[in-house]
Every structure is written in structure tokens, then in C-alpha cells.
Amino acid sequence: MKSTTANFTITDNNVFKNKMLNWANRFNIFCFLDNHGYSPGSAAFDCILAAGCNRAISLQKGNAFASLKDFYEKKPGWLFGHLGYGLKNEVESLSSRQDELIDFGLGFFFEPEVVIRLQNNELTITSTFKDAEIIYTEIEGQPETIAAATPTNVIVEASISKEKYIAAINALQQHIIKGDCYEINYCQEFSAQNAVIDPLYTYSRLVNLSPNPFAALYKLEDKYCICASPERYLKKSGHQIISQPIKGTIKRNNENAQEDDANKKQLFSSIKERSENVMVVDLVRNDLSKICKEGTVEVEELFGIYSFPHLYQMISTIKGELADDLHWTDAIKATFPMGSMTGAPKKRVMELIDEYETTARGLFSGAIGYVTPNGDFDFNVVIRSIFYDAANKTLSFSAGGGITFNSNAEEEYEESMLKAEAIVKVLKER
Helix, strand or coil, X not given: CCCEEEEEECCCHHHHHHHHHHHHCCCCEEEEEXXXXXXXXXXXCCEEEEECCCEEEECCCCCXXXXXXXXXXXXXXXXXXXXXXXXXXXXXXXXXXXXXXXXXXXXXXXXXXXXXXXXXXXXXXXXXXXXXXXXXXXXXXCCCCCXXXXXXXXXXEECCCHXXXXXXXXXXXXXXXXXXXXXXXXXXXXXXXXXXCCHHHHXXXXXXXXXXXXXXXXXXXXXXXXXXXXXXXXXXXXXXEEEECEEEEEECCCCCHHHHHXXXXXXXXXXHHHHHHHHHHHHHHHHHHCCECCCCCEEEEEEEEEECCCEEEEEEEEEEEECCCCCHHHHHHHHCCCHHHCEECHHHHHHHHHHHCCCCCCCXXXXXXXXXXXXXXXXXXXXXXXXXXXXXXXXXEEXXXXXXCCCCHHHHHHHHHHHHHHHHHHHCCC
């Protein structure tokens, strides 16, 4: 079918988002991205939905980035999909010891049948699936709320005990003392078998509890990523490349404004958090220097403190201008995986992550996002996310943090549990 495009004005964005998701769930593949009103200046839309599949590529070992480049160049257009953490083995001479509990593969991208963009109450539908006007009518006929098709009461188990978690951190700090690395991101996985959830409703609950600027609901056949990420991995706009790593977290006190402000100031002045943040900033600067024009890489903001419903986060912003002779896939290959989820130096800490973590990361620490017809892109960091295999009734999520010489193992464990708190709450019976 020939592509059709139509524009509409929406009176209530939140209601229409629910209708969009209810409508999209009929497809085997869809990707919904929502910034929840954060950072309007850096986002190209309030939300975007890609549904249906005209063509797709599953990235394979040995030629992942080259095949993605070829796939795009044969027919430049909208692509949506993900980059799995396992792509690290395509970037460096690495391997993975563990199998993934929920296997999304190395990466997957699809050219959608329908792209729906919502920005400032203005809706644009582009479709090769059916007429854009018909799609709008179908969406408007959907329920205004997302209801649970089944009760949710999933009990998860940690992949590692508190004692072993702390022992691993102590061992990693010995590697830091020996000079093997300066900072390393260490995570634990939580999982459940025989788990039955409604992915749409679970996503709705998660983002209501924890709305974040890089949220995503991603369906790939029977597998779902239910994501409330606060972090951008990498964005390309024209020749400009931007990365916004997060390092530094503190819990908010929404019951006491004075204590809440004190927590914010404590995060900003924390030597430990600043140390983590500046190390990942240096790592990102180094990554961007490989692909950007000389002299264009700069730190636009260092130690920015950003407010989220339950947490304050320390976010820095690094920018550069992509070299003229490089493809957008080159920018990803040179910078993946993101430094905030690995550490420094990147290759060595990825070896240590594989050695000390008890499960493979899979899509966790990867990225979900889109590529435009002119080669721009925007990808998140897949954290604060639930992974669900509806066919096997398997569920998992992971949480952790950056470890440095100054880290306190007990506090690091508590920070990882804090990050998992919102997800555990979502998975309990409402």
C-alpha cells in the first residue's frame, strides 16, 4: 500500500496515549517511546509509536553493525528497535559466559507499517498499513484507560544474596586497588518463573509510579521490555552527537521539603558521586573523540542535578560534531555499550562484569530507540526495566550501581535495592 499521512489535533494527550497503546497491542511488534514532558527542548516529540513490520533485521554475531548499515542504506527510512548488551562482543574481542534468561538477541530493528507522533497536542500518522484517517478513527474508538486483563502479584527472587553481593563489590575494589580499573558498574538480576502479567497494564503502573524521559514499551512477538528509563545513551541530530550519562543517585523525601532539598544538596556535593560521574564523563569524551571532528567534543553540563518523583539523579551532558565521513552506525559502534553501565577502562570492566555478575545482561544495559529517514537517531539506556516472556511466563529485571575505590559495599547494595523498589511495587498485587 502507498504511504498515507494525516494530521490531527488532540485535546488530552494522556488519554490518547492510552488509546494508542490499546490499539497497538494487536500487533506482534511495536515500540512506544514517551518522554513524559521532560526535557522538551531535547526531544523531537512527546511520544512516538511504531507498529507493524514491513521489513526487519536481526543482528547476528560477526557482522552486526555492517549488516545494520547495509539494511538501512538499501532503503533509508524509519527504523525502531534495540541494541543488546551482547553487542559488546562485536565492539571488542570479548565473550559472554552466561546465557540470557530472556533472550532478545544481539539486536533487532524493524521498518514499521505505522508511525504515530504526538507533539504539543499535534498528532501525525504515517501509514503503509491502512489509510491514516482510518487508523485515527480506530484509535479514537479504543478505551481511555488501560485495564488489567489479569491480576498481578509476581514474587521475584534475587540472583545473588546480600552477602555475595557485598563480597563481589569488595573483590571488585581489589581490582581497583591493583589498577585494573577505576570504576565498574555491578548489577544483580531479579527473576520470577510462572509469572503472569498484563504488559500494557504493568507499563502503565510503572510509568505512573516512576515517569521518566526515556520510557518505552517494546513488544517483540512474545517478549516485552517495560521500561521507565531516565537516561539517554546517544542522540544524533544533524551532525551533532549528544550523550547524557547518569552517575549519582539519592532518594527523595516527598514528605519533608527541607529534608528533600538537603538530599539534593548532599548529592551535588558528594565526593563519591562526583568521582563516579566525572570518570564516566571522561570515558564518554574519549568515545566521542573517536567519531567527532577535532576540537568539537565538550562537556555542556557537569554534575547537573535532575528531579524525578522518587529520586534525584546526577546527569552530565557531553556533545560533539560527527565527522563528515562517518555513518550513524559508526557512532553507535564507537560508543557502545554506554560508559555509565560499564565503567573505565571500558574493555577491562566488561571482562570483570562477565566474571563477577551471575547472569547475562541481555537487553538490560542495552538501548531502545529509533532512526529517522535522514539518519538521525535517539536511544535510551535500558535500565529500570522489566523483561517479560509471555510464552514461557518468565520475568526479570536488574539493578546496581557504579563501584569506585570510595564505595561502601553496604551502601551500594542498598542503592541497588532502592532502584529495584519501584519495580517490586509494580509487580505486587494492587
